[in-house]
Amino acid sequence: MGIDPQHEIGPSGFAAALEYRGVSFAYPARAADGPSVPVLSDVTLSVSHRERLGVLGPNGGGKSTLLKLTLGLIKPTRGTIRVLGREPGAARAEGLVAYVPQKSGAELAFPISARQVVLQAATLHLPAWKRTDAESIRRAEWALSLVGATEYADRHAGALSGGQLQRVWIARALANRPRLLLLDEPTVGIDPAGQQQFSDLLTRLRNEMDLTIVVVSHDLRTVAAGCDRVACLARTLHFHDAPGGLTPAVLAEVFRHDVSAIFGDVHIDAHRAAECAHHHPTQGAGAGGASRPIVDGGRSS
Amino acid sequence: MKTLEYLRDYPDLFWPACLAALALALLCSMLSVLVVLKRMAFIGQGISHAGFGGIGLAAVFGLASASLSPGATIAQFVVVLGFCIASALGVGILSAQHKQGQTHEDTAIGIVLVLSMAIGSVLVGIYSPRFQWESFLFGYLLNTAWPDAWMAVGVSVGVLAALFWARRPMAFWAFDPRAAEAFGVRTGAVRVLLLVLLAVATVTAMRLAGVVLASALLILPGAAALRLSSRFGVVMGLSVACAVVGVLAGLVLSFETNWPPGPSIVFTLTAVYLVASVAGRRAFAPSVQAG
Structure with a gap:
């Protein structure tokens, strides 16, 4: 899937997997009369189905804000966002969009195996009175095998290497069969060989699951490897799929x-x-x- | 064995204490796993010390004298519980506003803790100067009557039912709060629920067994169980087991030696924790074991 110039313009309507139209976001002013803090201004973006987009930007450039907006955790100050044609929050609630956080978020002393990490996501939608059902277990096993984590699925999450953990986080995100996968700084703490494997894994997932993938990082190699397009984000968004x-x-x-x-x-x-x-x-x-x-x-x- | 004689000859004195102690063990041990994992021991301390302020408030309504009617006892419990839940939510709100700095949460708890003690001291001094703080600090399980014991059972069932109901989002949040939010867990609500359950457990345990034993029950069983297993379900079960063993052994120690029950149970719970630490050193090194 090479570069199609049409992607840059984006189709009319909300047919794209992810669509931003004139989106701005600013954190409210700290003091009552102070200025608000702009993080994103006038971002327009259209990501096609099965596309893999890399978003490169410095720390504080608005990468996390972009992810939070896409997940519907925060609302844009201006502009419209559609995830698979839906409001971001609705798409997340339907399990259409999934997120792989930086590894630093988890409490690794927690007594939990890799398999249970994935099951947590697979069983989250079950009513409280129901036991973990066969369907959830099957989906968790499928996700674990898809990322190649089956062999260490029974190990304690805290005992896994950075690369292994990364696969577990991805399996967790895939457990509910999303259509759009968001990855936040996915290669922090992973060695170069692991990074290559990781990039190959994303390519395989895209092909097997028809996933649309957005990788956000400050590291050029992470976003460049295997991505269809690279966008630079520093408050505003620049696309660089032109020949230059x-x-x-x-x-x-x-x-x-x-x-x-x-x-x-x-x-x-x-x-x-x-x-x-x-x-x-x-x-x-x-x-x-x-x-x-x-x-x-x-x-x- | 004095224990068996006591239980046979003075059933209305010793059985309620045993029932209440077991209910508290069940109630606190499940929560203690989360308290230890989420490093909430200090919040528990803050909530329990908010009880002093609660007693002060109860004194204003004439609910802090030595002998209260059953109705007044319940009213006192409700007043103290309300004060503690409000304090817990206050800490929760203050710390939620300062997500980055852990210091802010510690500071908020510290402020609530000392302020509550000051309020309690002043109000009790004015309205009920002869109130015995010792019973409040160290409690006295053997004063437990049947109604208190059944209240403990009821509270225990209620808290455990709420924990069971929220177990999936609660565990997800406890393991990975940021991811939980992105997966649709209402993390703010889960955190508030845990704080409220913690307040309910702390106040109930404090009323029957004193501040010290309440803290012990909310920390030691979970800390011991986490030494023994790296599976969440197993840890929960072991925590209950550790608490039950520690509490029963503590009661027997108390009956045999005539030591007060609260400190006796603290000793036995600590012993259980030490045994678990030694026994579990290998078990909780999963990286070595799993290879």
Whole structure:
């Protein structure tokens, strides 16, 4: 599935898997007369079914806010969001959208096995008086086998490695057979080999389940590997599936500081990038047209 | 064995105490697993000390004298319970507003704790100067009459039913609050429910057995059980077992030695915890065991 220019415009109506139209979000002012804190401004986005979108941005750039909005945990200040044609909260309630948080959220001293973690999600919708039923167990086992976690399903969650835990979180998210999967900083604490396996896993899930996937990270490699498109998010959203691709100029503009420190061995001439951004401040992607593209628009697989 | 003689010869003195102690063991042990896992021991302390303020409020209504009619006893219980639930919710609201800093929650609890004790002390001093604080602090299980014992059973059944009813969202929230929210668990409601159940359990245990034993029952069984297993259901069962064993052994210790029952039970619960810590050292190293 290469890049279809139509994706950028988005189909009319709400046929897309995920659609943002002119969405802004600001946290309310701290003092009664103080300014509100803008986090996202005028974000328009359309993610097609079965697309894999990477959202790259610095910390504080609004990535978590984007996820919370998509899950319906917070409401946009302005604009419209549709998840599979529904209000975000309704889509979440129907189990159509699932979320893989950063691993830091869980209490790993909790006495729970990997299988039980997945069962927690699979049985959440059951009425209180009902016992765990065969259907929930079957779905949990299916999700565990899909991510390849069956062999350590009985182990204590706190005893798993970062990569194993990551698979368990994904299995938990898949247990209710969602259509849209959101991943927040999925490769933090995972070694490069594990990251490659992780990217392959997402590709397989997309193909087997017809999933639409949104990966959000501050790490270029995480969002670039295997994604159809990459969007840069720093309060506003820039798409970079044009032939020019993601260039140092764009990255410098998005991150506004020493980019090479973030991307490790990916060589970026931050000074030159900043210069480009300075000369062409309004043309995000276009400004770097002459520079070496770091990531092209298409999937790198 | 003095224990058997007592139970045979003075049934209305010792059986209610045993029944009440078992009901409290059941009530507190399930909650104690969550208290330990969610590091809520200090909140339990705060709630129990809010009871001082509750007694102060009861004193204003003339409900804090030494001998009360059964109706007045219930009224006193309701006043103290209301005060403690309000304090627990106050702490919950204060700490929910400051999700990032753990200090804020500790600070909120600390403030509620000292303020309640001050209020209780002043109000009791004015309205009921001869009130015996000792019975409130350390309780005296052997003063338990049949109505108190059945009240403990009723409260216990109610709290456990609520816990059972909310078990799935509660466990999900306890394990991974952020993910639970994203999966549709109403995390705020679950947290408030746990705080209210904790307040109910604390006040009931405090009334019958004193502040010290209430704290012991809300911490030690769960802490012991968590040393022994890494499966949630098993931990819950073991916590109940630890509490029942500790409480019964404590009562026997108390009957045999004529020590007061509250401290005796604290000793035996601590002993159960130490045994579990030693025995469970291998069991709770799942990374080694599962390989």
